Amino acid sequence: MKETVLIAGLGLIGGSLALNMKEHDNMRIIGYDANKSTLEYCKMNGITDETYDNFAEAVKQADICILAAPVSVTVGLIKELDTIALNKDILVTDVSSVKGPVMDAAKNLTNERISFIGGHPMAGSHKKGIQAAKQHLFENAIYVLSPSNENMEEHIAKLKALLTPTKCKFLILEPEEHDEMTGVISHFPHLIASSLVQQAKNWQQKHPYIPKLAAGGFRDITRIASSNPSLWKDIFFQNKQKMSRLLTDWIEEMNHLKQLIDEGSEDEMQEYLQLAKNYRDGLDSAKRGALYTTYDIYVDIFDQPGALLRVIELLAEHEISISNIEILEIREGITGVLRLSFQNDNDRQLSHAILRKNKYDTVIQE
Numbered sequence: 001m002k003e004t005v006l007i008a009g010l011g012l013i014g015g016s017l018a019l020n021m022k023e024h025d026n027m028r029i030i031g032y033d034a035n036k037s038t039l040e041y042c043k044m045n046g047i048t049d050e051t052y053d054n055f056a057e058a059v060k061q062a063d064i065c066i067l068a069a070p071v072s073v074t075v076g077l078i079k080e081l082d083t084i085a086l087n088k089d090i091l092v093t094d095v096s097s098v099k100g101p102v103m104d105a106a107k108n109l110t111n112e113r114i115s116f117i118g119g120h121p122m123a124g125s126h127k128k129g130i131q132a133a134k135q136h137l138f139e140n141a142i143y144v145l146s147p148s149n150e151n152m153e154e155h156i157a158k159l160k161a162l163l164t165p166t167k168c169k170f171l172i173l174e175p176e177e178h179d180e181m182t183g184v185i186s187h188f189p190h191l192i193a194s195s196l197v198q199q200a201k202n203w204q205q206k207h208p209y210i211p212k213l214a215a216g217g218f219r220d221i222t223r224i225a226s227s228n229p230s231l232w233k234d235i236f237f238q239n240k241q242k243m244s245r246l247l248t249d250w251i252e253e254m255n256h257l258k259q260l261i262d263e264g265s266e267d268e269m270q271e272y273l274q275l276a277k278n279y280r281d282g283l284d285s286a287k288r289g290a291l292y293t294t295y296d297i298y299v300d301i302f303d304q305p306g307a308l309l310r311v312i313e314l315l316a317e318h319e320i321s322i323s324n325i326e327i328l329e330i331r332e333g334i335t336g337v338l339r340l341s342f343q344n345d346n347d348r349q350l351s352h353a354i355l356r357k358n359k360y361d362t363v364i365q366e
């Protein structure tokens with residue numbers, strides 16, 4: 001019999017998950033969203049089999065429910081869930097960037113028909129809404145799971161099987177450690193990106209040419225300042241304590257840097273920059289670690305129409321499949337660097353040889 005999966009909140013993340021759910025043959029996908037045009041879009045594009053504008057009605061149909069609305073809305077939906085008369089068991093998960101308040105709400109659930117496992121895919125974008133949804137969004141990304149109590153192995157296995165089409169890598173974390181880590185590596189950087197943009201905007205009053213000088217560096221570090229303000233305001237306040245602590249750390253760190261500058265401590269500054277560089281350069285291999293086994297090559301390309309396509313075509317001609325492509329740096333009219341990932345070393349070595357033969361500068365990096 002077909003199982004029914006409900007996705008509540010069909011934006012960037014919910015929509016991307018819905019596209020993955022379609023890979024299951026035996027799954028009916030239903031959607032709930034507060035935005036009528038989103039529901040219409042899902043219907044028109046066959047993303048969901050059925051849509052609902054009433055959460056309770058939709059939940060009653062579902063065997064599995066993925067809550068993918070903004071964090072505070074998800075907390076509200078978990079509370080509402082407990083008031084709904086269910087006539088079958090339901091496995092509920094979420095995708096929220098903050099886990100503490102979600103798991104607190106889940107622990108207060110009284111309906112024994114509900115099993116809750118918190119979830120958070122560590123992949124996304126600064127874009128929002130169903131139109132930004134992408135099936136491949138989660139490929140190779142870490143997907144954090146936080147079971148709401150012990151002895152949930154069977155439910156965890158079911159959830160992992162459901163998410164198999166995303167090609168993500170699972171990691172079980174406690175909510176507290178999750179929120180501290182994502183605070184450091186995701187939430188706080190979003191705040192800093194916005195503050196850098198505000199700083200540039202303030203200085204623009206004195207120097208109107210500032211935006212014209214914004215080159216690769218400023219654009220790289222501030223891309224995420226283009227994220228959805230209401231979603232991120234919500235994340236910051238749902239993770240308020242960690243954010244406040246990180247702000248205190250950051251202010252201290254900036255005071256230290258100010259002191260180095262004011263006192264002309266060039267050696268110390270160089271060491272500071274070197275240590276940061278070492279850590280940053282090691283991030284990709286640390287990320288791969290035991291969870292990731294990808295085989296990468298780096299290819300220099302020129303920024304001209306069709307440059308990326310030519311590389312892909314060359315490898316496709318030899319039936320080599322690329323598991324991931326990332327444009328690491330590119331400036332208009334100048335060379336850029338592509339990182340191509342493969343499933344195995346054989347494909348990587350072959351690609352390296354083919355591209356070299358075709359006069360591409362490529363480097364293999366472990």
Ligand SMILES: NC(=O)c1ccc[n+]([C@@H]2O[C@H](COP(=O)([O-])OP(=O)(O)OC[C@H]3O[C@@H](n4cnc5c(N)ncnc54)[C@H](O)[C@@H]3O)[C@@H](O)[C@H]2O)c1
Pocket residue numbers: 008009010011012013014032033034035038068069070071073074095096097098120121122123124125126127128129130228231235
């Ligand atoms: N954006 C990212 O990079 C990212 C990555 C991982 C996880 N997340 C988490 O995923 C969740 C959704 O984020 P997103 O980026 O998909 O946002 P989004 O704005 O693209 O989508 C949110 C969706 O929720 C719907 N919604 C809002 N209020 C609702 C309500 N009261 N009832 C029903 N639906 C409602 C909106 O209409 C929209 O379709 C958030 O909890 C966020 O923390 C986001």
Ligand SMILES: O=C(O)C(=O)C[C@]1(C(=O)O)C=C[C@@H](O)C=C1
Pocket residue numbers: 096097121122123124125126127185186187224
């Ligand atoms: O790539 C981006 O734009 C993101 O912001 C993705 C990102 C992040 O890396 O901070 C954002 C929020 C999440 O909960 C997980 C991932």
